[in-house]
Amino acid sequence: MMDATKLPVVEILSLIDDGKLSSEELVKAYRAALEGDRASAKPLNAYVEFFDDAGDLARAADARRKAGERLPLLGVPFAVKDNISIAGRALTCASDILEGYTSPYSATVIERLVAAGAIPVGRTNMDEFAMGSSCEYSRYGATRNPFDRDRTPGGSSGGSAVAVAAGMAAFSLGSETGGSVRLPASFCGLYGLKPSYGRLSRYGLVAFGSSLDQIGICARTAGDAALILSVAAGRDDHDETSADAPVPGARLEALPRGLAGLRVAVPGEFSGIGTDPEVASAFERVISLFEKAGAAVERISFPLLKSCIALYYIIAPAEASSNLARFDGIRYGARVDGGKGLFSLYSVTRDRGFGPEVKRRIVVGNFVLSSGYVDAYYKKALAVRTLLVRELTGLFGRFDLLLSPTSPTPAFRIGEKVDDPVAMYLSDLCTTFANLAGVPALSIPAGATKSGLPIGVQIAGKLFSEPLLLGTAAALRGEGL
Amino acid sequence: MGIERAELIVGCEVHVQLLTKTKAFCACENRYGGIPNTRVCPTCLALPGALPRVNRELLDKSILAGLALNCTVASLTKFDRKNYMYPDLPKGYQISQFDMPICEGGWLDIDVSGTTKRIGIIRLHMEEDAGKNLHIDDRRSYVDFNRCGAPLAEIVSKPDIRSAEEASAYVQGIREVMRFIGVSECNMEEGSLRCDVNVNLHVTEGVGEFATPIAEIKNLNSFRSIRNAIAYEERRQLEEWKGKRVTLQMAGKQTRGWDDDRGVSVLQRTKEEASDYRYFPEPDLKPIVVTSAHVERIRAMLPELPRVMRARFEKDFGLTAYDAQVLTTSSSIAAYFDAAAAKSVDPKKAANWIQTEVLGVLNTQGITVDEFPVPPEDIAKLVDSVQSGINTISMAKDIFSRMINSNMSFDALMATRVQTRNADGSAIAAWVDEVLAANPKVVEDWKRGRKNAALWLMGQVMKKSGGTADAKLANAILERRLQALQ
């Protein structure tokens, strides 16, 4: 039998259609890859749970297909970051505080994918509550990068990226608050889509920074990402912030002009200090591909981009400090009674339940919202964010795309930044602006370093321009990327 | 130097639970009581990943409440998170409104000891209720989330209130208006109206004027406790001022709880211990644009308010202030009377009938006026029939109870009586003659021009006939006989 584990969704579907592959065989192959990996010296640790009944679900999908049913994703197995609710499954956000919690309901995006026939096969590892850029801050331990097992896969959706990169799922869902899908996608050689804010319903995604959060997609091809997006997108009455925008089509419409005539902005703020030379040269190669194909690439200055990390690390923790208040040990999850009344129940439960990075952000968030500081930090950050949105809207009036590396460096070593929060935060240098402004952004695989570490470049466009981003990515592939 | 003057300053924060079909931010039914935790969902239990959405009825009822209190409705409003942790607050924050409330700047007129006073209203904002902690014993506590997420309007008055009586009248006024416009039941026992008061004193000593620390007294769940708590606090602060001379500037605001059994307020938190709510805009809900067309649509639904209605009843119908008060205790009773009065030649008599007979039946049967079978038009006809002498009072009462029991209309009942009525002219003439012979004084009155005397005599004739006489025929015979006596 062929090795189907590395095939993109579109090819899987046509093989299944032709009767050359079954969903059950595919799930079996993914499980075999996972079990083989678990037996290795340095397991990747992509999944925190591969569902025991995944094979049964696949068999059921095969039966439906045999009975003549046709659905856009019937029988396609996918992996789900452990902060997206699936009815009847455990949900931990890689945190001790959700020990024992089972979600009684499914996220809207899960419901839509399942209604389209896709099969969630397991929950993937992540940084606790999606706070981190390396997939190391997890109750389940670090996830390793399949291209170099001593390196991180990036975070926070590291497990979701690795599950796809290592041939254990056809695609995966992650979540984005400040680059958490794009960074691991770039470290693992995948396409990582952060949709426009509102494109996908957040209902069922455990909130981190509510005004920044979006469910994101890790896929092997731009076409796969387009197909998945078309199924999952659209207004949801459970999420007031979900958009009423027209849902993009499943198939990538060819760009009207190809790459020719595209106006591409390259901000100087993202290249320069700290950029790895191999990343820089891969990036230059992408620029020349654009130019060769007739796009107009212009190097610009956009000083506000430099403020994005600061804005992000004020706004995201502020919202997180409030979003994480519900984990109090009263209704679900772990409870440790300190034995000295309500306050000790709260403090001991939360002290034992949350890891160091989560605590750090709760403290920062409470600080920037506290009276006496709220004006200097939180309100100022909101004002600058408004300015960023306005300037970026102006920029996307003059340009179709904003192009940058996804990360200044390829995957870094496990343990390298875990004790240096600021260095870790700088991994998000090129990505947070898209979450702050709500615009879509896509990380595209753009080669590898000499030692074989994948490199990613990122394109971003105006609100709801996902078809342009995905079409551009496909066109770049056609140009030899 | 002694205290020359110590003026009591009071402001009220009233929480009113709104009568919406569903909770404020989820689809759970909004109803009082029930088996604990049977009206809950991922959103109001704050399960991971659940999101709120705004119930439009919350918005519309809040606007209606604000308009009834003469407020201005914001054209742009938003929700904010008020962060604090407590077991009955599952999200660890309450969705409330901070700096852009739905309504601002209104007033409520109240009557205290015969004079009218206008109490300013700073704002009315929307928020959600918490659940209920149930303490079983020292070791076990449970939480019931049925009430969690129920919609509330918080109404904040200006510190315009100067006495315990005014405070009580103000809260009663809020309750009356909210009930009248149908946005809340305002039942203090069930907690659908809750009140906190802010109390301090402005003390004048010689040229100096000092403000005592503001005490916010929470959990006042009856009008009596509102009055008692303010009166107690006035005495306590005066004593404390005399002893310690601590001003508002020095100590700020403190929170006190009212112990109804002991009749004392108890210090709960000083300014230093006050929680910092870390308000910020609720990112899960979009700001709401309220168009003026929307406001006008709701304004058109605003009924005549009880104070205005009472003034009209007194002026147009000649009711006493007391009667007007009784007839405006609810909007449906007021509407019932209004309809009866419009059809009746003597609205005062209609008012009396409704107060004694109709309200009496409502009380004994435990029903509302909406469930009462007799339409107000029939009350008007009934009252007028007594007035015109067609029915005596006792006959009218009989018809009244038959209308209730048979569900037949006044006209239908009168018509059945017509079939059996006595149209025997000689019998009626005999009754007329008997009445005239028995009442020579009244006949004399009639001769001197008192037209009412004829009405009264007519009533006596009807009475004699046991209500069976054909009224038209009887009237004609009586008229003829009297003319003959002239």
Ligand SMILES: [Zn+2]
């Ligand atoms: Zn609910």
